[in-house]
Amino acid sequence: MTVTTESTSLRLSGPAGSWDLSACTAPFESAVTLPAVCYTDPAFFAAEVETIFRGDWVCIGRADEVPEPGDYACVDMVGEPMVMVRGEDRALRVFSSVCRHRSMPVASGAGNARSLVCPYHAWTYDLTGRLVGAPEMGKTPGFDAKSVCLPEIRHAVWFGFVMVNLDGQAAPFAPPLAPLETRVAHWRLDEMHSVDHYAFDYPWNWKVMIDNYIECYHHPTIHGKSLEPSMPGRASYFEPEEGPFSIMQMPYRKGHRPTDPRRPGDDAPRLPLIETLSEDELSRGATLQILPTLLVSLYPTHMDYYCMFPEDPSRLRLRKSFCVLPEQMAHPDYQAGIEQTTANYLKYAPEDFGVCRGLQSGLSAGLSRPSRYCPMEVGDWRFAKYVAERVTGA
């Protein structure tokens, strides 16, 4: 069953592998959006979990969240409890946190510990995942504690972002991103510290979130008073495609750049500028989408990014984090600046909630149909192509 805007078949349904999304992977000039079923169907979601969230690289946090030996941070993604651990040898490792006894997660939350002690029966693992204590197991024939270990999850650290590949089969993460590296170098991302986190539990599809985030087309309408004045939607543009990522540039309106003189009445605190940025880099924000879910926004004053943990077709857990450089944190303007920055975010972000909620409900309606793209939606098209190709194996 093919998808066209004028199709009388309003739904794509059927077992995984029977979806024909060729209209979504067509060139931008003729492509259409993903059909609604991709946002609502449990079978499609299950295929996404396999081919994308287990099959590709997904961000679970940053290495700077576990800076010292013994630091650990737990993450749950698509039913996999995991824990990031900084070893005594200072190496970062990611383990499945499921106890080798009866599958209880051995840790929760974040903290510092010399060993991970399972809360169920106190099985104890050292920071390399090896079982070092298991009470009352001495009478179990053939039980050899020394051979028991928490499974390691394949991971890669890229500019401080900790990426995991759950099925262990994906091609290496970094090489296709080589063209991106010079573009982000001045932000010195691997030196940054994560300073603020906001966790949300949203009743909409993970792709609704991403689709909304990677286009500025909606700035005049949804963010008309908050973002549009300083970052007009019409000024945004996408860099040409160079790899499995998109760069959406968001130039500041003249007079609103952080290097411009302050406008009258604007005395809000600001974070100190990142001094290694070029004049051009100081004149815009940039949103990177490293497919599929690493959304990183680079500003003259900070970086923020998302970790995404979809639960079902209409539920997404998400964490937004703010990151800055050490010299910014030492600056006298830092505290007031970070508070203002995060307060601004908490003010404009809810403007998207009504939209996302509405989208999920509209996509669940029987009469929803795919559409053509606006030129400001290049990122959405690339993302839809990625999803279509991964899920259908095309």
Add this chain to the structure above:
Amino acid sequence: MPDGAASRDWTSELSVVSDSFESGRGLPPACYTDPAFHAAEIDRIFRREWLCLGREDEVSGPGDYLSLDLLGDPLVMLRDKDGVLRVLSRVCRHRSMPVIKGRGNTNTLLCPYHHWTYGLDGRLVGAPEMGKTPGFDAKAICLPEIRHEVWEGFVFVNFDSDAPPLGPQLRGVSRLLANYRLSELRTARSLPFDIECRWNWKLMCDNFIEPYHHVGVHLKSLEPSLPARLSEIVESDGPWTMVHMRYRKGRSPEEAPDPDAPALPPFPGADPLQRRTFTLLHIFPNLLVSFFTDHMQFYRLFPEGPDRVHMEKLFCYPPEAMALPQFEDAVEHNERSFIEFRDEDIDAVLVLQQAYRSRHAQPGVFSHLERPIWDFARWIADRMERA
């Protein structure tokens, strides 16, 4: 039922349980999460085995009734006008409205929809406006009665009329527990769980019957007085498991009474060892009973889905204790204590149920203290391997 579940053969998945504890592992995690396995379990276990509904004294006099929903079947346990205990389907034979709900006392079962009226024996005694229906014979209409058996005061039902009686299979248990005079205990309190119990019914059984988890989950609350390593697993000769946990020396309720707790005397028939013991009993599949030194608790436990179970805790006391002035306070105290330990267990099983979805979850590796879990897994596997 999901396609294919009715006839699916689970033998290869269940082979990991193996035939001996020494080489045995637990049920694969999918047995706790898979809707197809759950549907097959309902069919091959819950529709064929003895299921505990509650205690007979929950309906003590003629007309007393208690509505219960079991496996999606609305039932009612009641005493008829002669005081005979019955378990009936409470679904009206007219158009399937439940004829009664909740608990109480009644002379008849009067369907609220069209006032069809049934006696306490289930027979239809009144059906207004049905006189013009050709061939309608009210006298031939009856609420179906579910086969039941009372063992030591517990009411068990079986949907399979060919299943062998339960009592003979539990003779060993009756002998071991004779001193508690189980059939005479009175049900004093029932405590529904005020949360959604989002875990598999078997997870509750596994957690209940193994004393090992005192070293983790109950490290501060129970391990100091009831340490895991002082447990004894009883050798079973039937569809049940039993564990004795001995109080640490000097820490039994008689030796170290809780100054804040109103004390009840131990079970009148208990011997000195039983007065220092906390005993756990699991009668397969769904009866979990615990014997404190002075009272008994059990769970009403009905599976509702692969990750959902209905649970209620009931508290039973020797009749002699109920006459004591401190009895009501003791009941309150025991209920509060239970909630404390229960909450420690709930935290664990909720997280565990989610973790069983992980690709890295695996069939359990057992300590000798977890033998009862393996016995239960073996019993489940025996019934699930055949269609």
